[in-house]
Amino acid sequence: MGPRLAERLARLDIRTVQDLLFHLPLRYQDRTRITPIGALRPGVEAVIEGEVQLTQVQFARKRMLLSQLHDGTGGITLRFFHFNATQQSTLARGVRVRCFGEVRFGKAGLEMVHPEYRLVSESSITAVEECLTPVYPTTEGLHQQGIRPLTQRALELLRNHPDTLREWLPDAVLTRLRFPTLREAVAYVHYPPPDAPLDLIEQGAHPAQRRLAFEELLAHHLSLRLLRQRVQRHTAPELEARGKLMAALLAELPFSLTHAQQRVIGEIRRDLAHAMPMLRLVQGDVGSGKTLVAACAALHAIESGHQVALMAPTELLTEQHLATTRAWFTPLKLEVALLTGKLKGKARAEVLTRIASGQCALVIGTHALFQEDVNFARLGLVIIDEQHRFGVHQRLALRTKGFNHGRYPHQLIMTATPIPRTLAMVGYADLDSSVIDELPPGRTPVETVVIADTRRADVVERVHTACRAGRQAYWVCTLIEESDDAQGRAPAKGSASVAGGRMPGATTLQCQAAIDTAAQLTAALPELRVALIHGRMKTKEKEQAMRKFKQGEIDLLVATTVIEVGVDVPNASLMIVENAERLGLAQLHQLRGRVGRGATASHCVLMYHAPLSQYAKARLTALRATNDGFEIARKDLELRGPGEVLGTRQAGLLQLHIADLARDQHLLPEIEQTAVLLLNSHPGHVQPLIRRWLGEGAQYGEV
Ligand code: ADP
Ligand code: MG
Numbered sequence: 001m002g003p004r005l006a007e008r009l010a011r012l013d014i015r016t017v018q019d020l021l022f023h024l025p026l027r028y029q030d031r032t033r034i035t036p037i038g039a040l041r042p043g044v045e046a047v048i049e050g051e052v053q054l055t056q057v058q059f060a061r062k063r064m065l066l067s068q069l070h071d072g073t074g075g076i077t078l079r080f081f082h083f084n085a086t087q088q089s090t091l092a093r094g095v096r097v098r099c100f101g102e103v104r105f106g107k108a109g110l111e112m113v114h115p116e117y118r119l120v121s122e123s124s125i126t127a128v129e130e131c132l133t134p135v136y137p138t139t140e141g142l143h144q145q146g147i148r149p150l151t152q153r154a155l156e157l158l159r160n161h162p163d164t165l166r167e168w169l170p171d172a173v174l175t176r177l178r179f180p181t182l183r184e185a186v187a188y189v190h191y192p193p194p195d196a197p198l199d200l201i202e203q204g205a206h207p208a209q210r211r212l213a214f215e216e217l218l219a220h221h222l223s224l225r226l227l228r229q230r231v232q233r234h235t236a237p238e239l240e241a242r243g244k245l246m247a248a249l250l251a252e253l254p255f256s257l258t259h260a261q262q263r264v265i266g267e268i269r270r271d272l273a274h275a276m277p278m279l280r281l282v283q284g285d286v287g288s289g290k291t292l293v294a295a296c297a298a299l300h301a302i303e304s305g306h307q308v309a310l311m312a313p314t315e316l317l318t319e320q321h322l323a324t325t326r327a328w329f330t331p332l333k334l335e336v337a338l339l340t341g342k343l344k345g346k347a348r349a350e351v352l353t354r355i356a357s358g359q360c361a362l363v364i365g366t367h368a369l370f371q372e373d374v375n376f377a378r379l380g381l382v383i384i385d386e387q388h389r390f391g392v393h394q395r396l397a398l399r400t401k402g403f404n405h406g407r408y409p410h411q412l413i414m415t416a417t418p419i420p421r422t423l424a425m426v427g428y429a430d431l432d433s434s435v436i437d438e439l440p441p442g443r444t445p446v447e448t449v450v451i452a453d454t455r456r457a458d459v460v461e462r463v464h465t466a467c468r469a470g471r472q473a474y475w476v477c478t479l480i481e482e483s484d485d486a487q488g489r490a491p492a493k494g495s496a497s498v499a500g501g502r503m504p505g506a507t508t509l510q511c512q513a514a515i516d517t518a519a520q521l522t523a524a525l526p527e528l529r530v531a532l533i534h535g536r537m538k539t540k541e542k543e544q545a546m547r548k549f550k551q552g553e554i555d556l557l558v559a560t561t562v563i564e565v566g567v568d569v570p571n572a573s574l575m576i577v578e579n580a581e582r583l584g585l586a587q588l589h590q591l592r593g594r595v596g597r598g599a600t601a602s603h604c605v606l607m608y609h610a611p612l613s614q615y616a617k618a619r620l621t622a623l624r625a626t627n628d629g630f631e632i633a634r635k636d637l638e639l640r641g642p643g644e645v646l647g648t649r650q651a652g653l654l655q656l657h658i659a660d661l662a663r664d665q666h667l668l669p670e671i672e673q674t675a676v677l678l679l680n681s682h683p684g685h686v687q688p689l690i691r692r693w694l695g696e697g698a699q700y701g702e703v
Contacts, residue, residue, distance in 0.1 A: 001150075008142040009150075013657075017164060018692065020154040021186050022212070022657055023147075025134035027202075031100055032129050032194040038073030042105040047128060048076065048112075049098040049120065055091040067091045069099070076103070077111040096120045131191035132198075151190055158183060168685040168692075169215065173674050179211040186212070204663055213659035217426055218671045218678075219693035220656075222686055224429035225675060228279070231430065234408045236277035237380050241303035243269075246296050249328055253292075260438035261289055265296045267434050268412060272300055272381065278410035281387070281428060283419060284436030285629035286593025287443065290414045291321065291568070293436065294383050295328055297412055302334060302361045306380025309409075310364045313386050315340050316533075316562050319543050321364050321385070323550075324568075329362060339365035339374065342539050379409045387415040416593065417586055417633065425668050426661065445627045446596035448604045450580075450620045459576055459605055460524055466574045466603075467528050467555040473574035474594055475521060475558045477514040478583050510560045511536045517578070518558040529553065534560040564590050570598035580606035581616035585636040588623055596627075615639055638662070657693070 001009075014020055035046040050071035058066050065083040069076050078099065080087070091097065101115030120126045136147050158164045167182050174181065180188065185208040192201065200206045204213070246265075250257065257265070264282055271278035284290045298308040310325075312318045322338045329336050337351050337360045354360045358377030363369065419428060451459065463473050511534040518532040531545045531554040542562075548554045550569050557563075557572075564587060575595045580588060588606070595602040606620055622635045678686050 005142070005146075008139055011139045012137065012142075017154050017157060020151055021158065021165065021190075023136060023151070024189055024209075024212075024658060025136055027135050028132035028192065028196075028198070029100070029135060030194065031133045032131065034098070034128060036073040037069070037071045037076050037110075040074070040076065040103045040110055042103050042110065045100070045102045047098065047100050049096065050076070052091050052093055052095045052097060054093060055088060057088065065091075069097065075109070077106060077108055078115055078117070079106070079111050079113045081114070090119065098126065131193055132196060134190050155187060155190060158186065166688070168678075168682075168689040169674070170677065170682055170685075173677070174211075177211075177214070177670060178207060179214070180208055182211070182215070184208070204660060209658070210664070210667065213664045214667050214671065214674075215689070216656060216659045216693050217661075217664060217667060218674055219690050220426045221429055221671055221675050222678065223690045223694055224426075225679065226686070226690070228430040231279060231408070232276055234277055235275050235406065236408050236410055237304075237306060237378075238275045239272040239301050239304040239306060239380055239410065241269075241272075241300045243300065243303070245299040245303045245332055245334075248332055249295065249299060252328075252331065255440065257292070258289065258436075258438045258440055260284075260436045261293055264293055264434040264436055268293070268297045269300050271432070272297070272304075272410055277408045278381075278412065279431045280412055281419075281431040281433045282412065282414045282436065283433065284414070284416065285439065286416045286590060287597050288416075288436040288439055290385070290416070290436065291324060294385065294412065294414060295325060297381060297383065298325075298362055299332075301381040301410070304380065306378045307355070307358060307360065307376050308362050308381045308383065309369055309376070309379060310362060310383045310385065311369050312364065312366065314562060315342070315366060315539060316542060316546065316567065317385065318364050318366055319539070319546065320567060323547075325362060325364065334361040335359055336362045336364065339363055339369055340539070341366060341368040343368075381410045381412065383412045383414065385414050387413045416590060416629065419633070425672060442599050443596060444599070444601045446575075446592055446602045446604050448592065448606060448624045448627075450606045450608065450624055453578070453607045453609050456607065459607060460521065462605070463521075463556060463574065463576065464525055464528070467525075471574060471600065472549065472552065472554070472569065472572040473556050473576065474563065474572055475517065475556060475576045476561065476563065476578065476591055477510060477517050477558065478561055478577055478579050478591075510534070513578075514558055514560045521556065521558060525556065528555040530556045530558060532558050533562065535562045561587070561591070563594060567594050568597060569594070571600075573598065573600045573602040575602075575604045577604070577606050579609055580620060581608040581612055583619075585619045585622060585632055585639065588619070589629060589632045592623070592627075 009015070009020075012023060014023055029045050031047050033047065034049050035044075037048050037050055040046060040048070048069070048071065050069040053068040053070050053075070055065065055067040058064055062081060065080040065088055067078040067080075069078060078091075096119065097117050098120050099112060099115040099117040101112035103110055103112060105111075118126075134148065134151070135144060136151070138144065138147060154164075162183060165182050165186065169179070169182070173179070179185070188196075188208040189201075189206075189212070192198075197206065201209065204210075264284075268278070268280060268282075271280055282290060282293060284293075294310065298310070301308050310321060312321055318338060318340055322336060326336050335354070337354060339348070339351055339355070343351065351360070351363075352373060352375075355363055356375045356377055363376075413431065424431075424433065463475070466473055514532060514534045518530060521528075522530045531548060533542055533545045537545075545554070545557070546567075549557045549572075552571060561583075573595050575592060577583070577588065577591055583591070592604045595604060604623075606623065608616070608620065612620070618639055622632060622639075626632060678689070
């Protein structure tokens with residue numbers, strides 16, 4: 001094919017014959033029988049055949065061609081807005097035509113607008129289609145008529161050369177699960193027979209579809225299992241420490257560890273003492289105290305003579321971690337450094353030297369932490385905070401980065417987004433997992449209210465009252481989602497954006513909203529000290545605003561969603577979220593997690609702009625009903641689908657073509673079994689199967 005077609009197909013992620021075969025129809029048209037015109041109903045797509053009674057050009061507001069068609073059972077109008085003289089003359093009175101199109105109800109009865117049509121002669125019989133006609137996802141410049149012949153050729157190739165798609169699932173599995181073979185499944189899904197159970201197909205529940213989804217999920221699960229096996233063959237430094245540094249830190253803190261924190265720290269320390277790289281995911285709801293767990297893990301590694309890298313997704317969060325850990329580590333005579341993309345020139349060179357000499361015990365940074373020129377003297381542990389913002393590739397790149405003298409650093413991954421077990425099997429099967437299932441004592445649950453923005457004045461008054469009483473508040477402008485990293489959060493193909501359009505310039509728009517809101521609130525609340533924070537501000541300015549807020553010199557902080565993750569100011573007890581209807585559940589839960597961190601009763605006001613969609617309403621209702629992150633994650637999965645829950649759509653962890661984790665969850669136990677069977681009895685099938693679904697890059701490089 002030519003380069004233009006190739007480019008258009010590439011936009012649909014189609015590069016190979018196999019990609020074409022896995023590019024499945026969205027729906028089907030039934031062109032297998034001719035419907036009598038008298039039996040047509042508006043809204044249906046149908047094939048009809050009849051004789052032209054009259055064709056004429058009409059000048060209404062626009063010039064158009066109208067053609068009356070009759071078949072003895074009834075009549076219909078064909079309406080064309082774009083036409084030429086030949087068309088007008090071919091559709092002459094007495095000619096027989098066969099059309100396909102959607103029937104609608106027009107001024108003069110039933111009509112079809114721009115139907116596909118062709119002339120048929122009385123003498124020869126023109127066959128109707130034998131199978132249902134697929135309607136594919138397309139892209140600009142590539143129509144159904146363009147893509148259908150390509151798929152047909154691919155299917156033909158598959159018929160003549162079965163090795164185009166080899167079967168990697170053992171017969172026993174196919175029989176047990178009553179699955180068709182891969183070739184049968186692919187052929188069926190593209191061209192189902194006229195009597196196919198369309199309702200099943202629409203739900204993605206037909207055995208042919210389930211078989212494809214099964215294989216895709218199996219490939220993902222297998223690739224993570226292999227990854228894990230390979231990691232376990234590597235060696236890591238055995239980090240032995242008695243826990244002197246940790247004890248010294250804990251002695252200085254005004255509180256003691258929760259049982260859950262103690263348990264998780266114990267699990268981590270056991271892993272660190274092994275010569276096999278730790279790969280542990282720590283899940284803990286917002287406010288459960290993950291930072292302290294990370295700090296204890298870091299102190300263990302440092303005490304054993306190693307360095308630690310802590311990576312966080314936003315600059316704001318790295319700055320906060322810097323402040324927190326410096327306060328904790330400086331009395332222990334340990335050096336902490338910050339390395340972000342904004343650090344340039346001499347300052348950067350200096351930090352790099354201290355990292356390379358081993359002088360810096362803990363290095364905090366964004367993904368800039370792992371650029372080419374950053375070299376650690378003795379990196380023993382990598383900690384990734386708020387992992388849902390990072391993808392699996394970044395996770396793996398980090399590990400390679402720390403490779404040193406034949407050893408890999410240990411890795412600790414922290415997330416506030418709980419991951420249901422079934423999802424973990426496909427998204428995180430390479431990790432062990434710990435759960436901090438307890439909040440520090442003395443927290444009162446945040447009380448959440450949902451209010452229309454017509455009551456904004458009341459909300460402003462509420463802020464006034466709270467701040468006058470010595471508390472602090474956040475006012476979050478969530479016009480559009482914002483990310484201050486270069487890596488951003490690119491919308492994946494076909495993903496509906498819950499946040500309402502992450503278009504270019506979204507950040508600017510949101511910043512502008514925050515700037516405007518800050519100005520309005522400053523005017524409305526002259527007694528209060530109002531500050532502003534958003535992703536477009538200079539690092540210094542952000543730092544300063546944050547520090548003042550933390551020290552209580554600011555009453556009201558107007559912010560964009562940059563404060564979504566990690567920000568910790570215990571005295572802030574009121575959070576206002578504007579346009580809350582535009583955000584996803586998990587994100588709202590994260591935002592709300594910025595309050596309720598101290599002993600005072602906290603409140604969260606979710607302001608929405610009417611009208612609320614059904615889903616937005618369900619999200620806000622769910623948030624009002626519970627503060628439990630696991631409960632919210634379950635709800636989120638129900639409302640949005642797992643790609644969004646894992647944050648993987650953005651981060652590119654799970655690129656599923658056919659499977660849908662929410663829909664196909666029930667397949668997961670069988671997938672686990674089949675994975676074991678393949679690894680043990682058909683090891684030769686494993687790699688080709690992974691490559692088929694994850695592509696050549698499937699092995700995530702050498703990890
Ligand atoms: P998250 O899990 O959301 O990252 P943080 O680590 O930011 O939570 O902790 C939230 C707050 O709880 C911080 O102010 C922290 O100092 C405090 N905290 C952590 N552990 C405890 C504890 N065991 N008892 C009391 N407060 C704690
Ligand atoms: Mg945190």
